[in-house]
Amino acid sequence: MRVNNSRKKTDIEFFTHTLTGTKDTKMSTEDRYPFSEVEPKWQQTWRDTGVHKVDLDAPGDDKMYVLVMFSYPSSSKLHIGHWWNYGPTDTFARFKRMQGCNVFEPMGFDSFGLPAENYAIKVGTHPREVTESSIASIQEQLYAIGAMYDWDHSVITSRPEYYKWTQWLFLQLYKKGLAYQKDGMVNWCTSCQTVLANEQVQQDGSCERCGNIVIQKKMKQWYFRITDYADKLLEGLNDIDWPESTIKRQQNWIGRSEGANIRFALDAMPEEYIEVFTTRPDTVFGVTWIVLAPEHPLVSSLTTAEQKEAVNGYIEQAMRATDVERTSTTREKTGVFTGAYVRHPFTDKKIPIWIGDYVLGSYGTGAVMAVPAHDQRDFEFAEKYSLPMEVVIRPPHEMLEPEEMREAYTEPGMMVNSSNFNGLQSEVAKKVICEKLEDRNQGGLAVTYRMRDWSISRQRYWGAPIPVIYCDKCGVVPVPEKDLPVQLPDNVKEFRPKGTSPLGAVDEYMNVTCPECGGPARRDPDTMDTYVCSSFYHLRYLSSDKTGEAFDIERLKNWMPIDVYVGGADHSTGHLIYFRFITRFLHELGISPVEEPAKKLIHQGVIKHGGIKMSKSKGNVVNPDDFVANYGSDVFRMYLMFMGDYREGGDWSDEGITGIDRFINRIWRLVTHFGDGALDTGIPQKADYPKELYRTLHHTIKSVGEDLNNFAFNTAISRMMELVNEIYHWVGGDVQDSKVDQEAAKRLIQTLVTVLAPFAPHFSEEAWQRLGGKESIFTVKWPEFEEEALLQKTVTLIVQVNGKVRDRIEAPSDTDNETLKTMAMASDKVQSYLSEGTLRKAIVVPGKLVNLVIT
């Protein structure tokens, strides 16, 4: 590899120089930043002195909770994704700290879950061993990033001291009726042998964790009633500074639909009815049949004897189909007639009842009314089975005839063929119909959500046990809080999934006495979805040193909400909904002071390499270790920030990193040359520098600060590079022979290093000491810019003729528009253009330009 070769050569040179003590060239051993000595030294010093420790009980006026999504210890190696996430976030956190905020930037491990368990099975060890050793190893490596994590306030979700509170949370939800059991269809991963939440099934119908096919299976499961919070979760989106795309995704995921429920009485049993949900009650007169989902509870009772065979055959076939097949838009809609009829609520017309697997049992009422003229799916269904069509909505300017229609008319319009509702516009009609239905007790306004309740039971070992006991006498008995945690037993012989939880085979675990009656009872053998663990970790970070309570409410009051939350957009409809839900729930319990956990959310972009997304399967993954070994941690993390916009992602280049390496070493040479002696605490004085340089210094301070607040690390680094380039022009390319005022140069470099510190913490700490600093640079205030230094006495304006740049003029910045215009017109270069026509107009933008319009 190219990078290795060039670096090795330097190491050899370095070595030779040191050995022989050669000083005959101008470059000395000091000329390269000795990261391999500096970085471990400061990592150790920071650990020893506890400079990053935070007193959570003293939040101060300017608290700042910076949270980056914690990671899954799936291997014992830090990969580039960790650096990409943690490095820039830490730069932001350090910047805020230097600006005087009391910053809390915690780190922990989301350590329960399938990857560790699957890995443990593969290598034949215990999941706990795999997990704990990965955590120990990763935590050690995290020091290398140079982040200011305070490990006194960490969480590890697979430890009893954490999952005790996961179970406690379950019990609180249970008490409020928000945790319940339901026998229903669930997503079942055939390979992981466990249930998955909808959020864990990928678009192609495969398992998020292992990629294998997911089928539907009927099982008794625990659910959290997140649908109760659907509206609140929607409304909350208005109050937070989150990416537009994520807000949209959550809105779509929650999928609120307003419409009506309409009851159709059964023809054979008028006291029974089928209720449908529709968003188009205005089309009710166009109903020509209704369709039930195959799993609809009334199907078997209403199917006629003649149709029984056909219906049963159809259901059997439908149930065999996977959910992917059933919901594929390209699949032809199918159905079968039940032989039964309902009566139309307004016309009393007889309407046939069909079943069709494109109707989902889990959405709305599991039954729909078919209006083929105004719904595309119904239209196709009508064509296939030759069912009648009734036009009841007229487009603004034309009349529709059923036989001419090639597709359904789904836009709003005016009601026709709808008895005494004729002439109403769709939007009005919806309300009127709903009122009418309510009057007649035949339905009314209804709201339905696409989001389903959150299924949390997992038939796997490596998770937080569900704290529930089943007693023959008492039924479902929650484990009393005083008995928490329900410890995950170690003595499990077989972790391999087989359709039921491995815990079910551990008799010592399963057999308990009922907390209520003292009789024999059994535990729930399942464990909880790991998203439960991560739904409250942001609150537990603030209390993880407290063993007797879940949350230190006082601290929560002082520190919540999270000021900036950083993590992947892939969690948009998973974790990021769950943790909002649980925060809201805890808010209602009086625990969380806020309804919304995170004020601001930032998604890191995707790292590319060679123009394509970095991934194992593409084989283009960059191993951080190689580059950290060759360039050091600061250069590596800084290059990641420089590659591109943090939110957009960037394209890694093995060569590109040399740009940052050179930049750091350019500063290093300035530091080693001008850094002798004690620290001069003075700030750079205007008189000591060329006017432009002084201005650039303050401009840099200003724009780097603004950029950091915006997570615009790439442009911030560019600004610092510009300053360094300008400093070199001032001191002269050859630093050793520089004639500039030593003290003035030193003050300038001190300021530069302070600005740089959040980006390159080890480097800056070392540089600061060499410049004479005694305290850690992170106790130093990040510099403030002088507004006055940014002002220019004269400005350069461009002179345009008809929008094209023709000249530039220098003018005092307070010159009035009329004078600017005269000056522009006096320009030699402009004269020839002026003579070609007549001046029609002059646009003067002070400080920017003069545009002369000529025809």
Add this chain to the structure above:
RNA sequence: GCCGGGGUGGCGGAAUUGGCAGACGCAGCGGACUCAAAAUCCGCCGAGGUUCACCCCUCGUGAGGGUUCGAGUCCCUCCCCCGGCACCA
């Protein structure tokens, strides 16, 4: 199909939100230093034309139209790439 985000030199990417397109970096080219190379420092670096050269001119931000004194930026139509949702009645 719907919802987001994009398309700018050889490459990664900037552009104060309508005001000098290409900051900064990589690569490349030239010079200084050196016996030499590396490193370092200085300079050049969108395309075309014109010119000994300095200058100067024309074109140029996926394509086409529009608004405007002025458009990478705003509007309309279209193409392509990335991510998400997708029979939700």
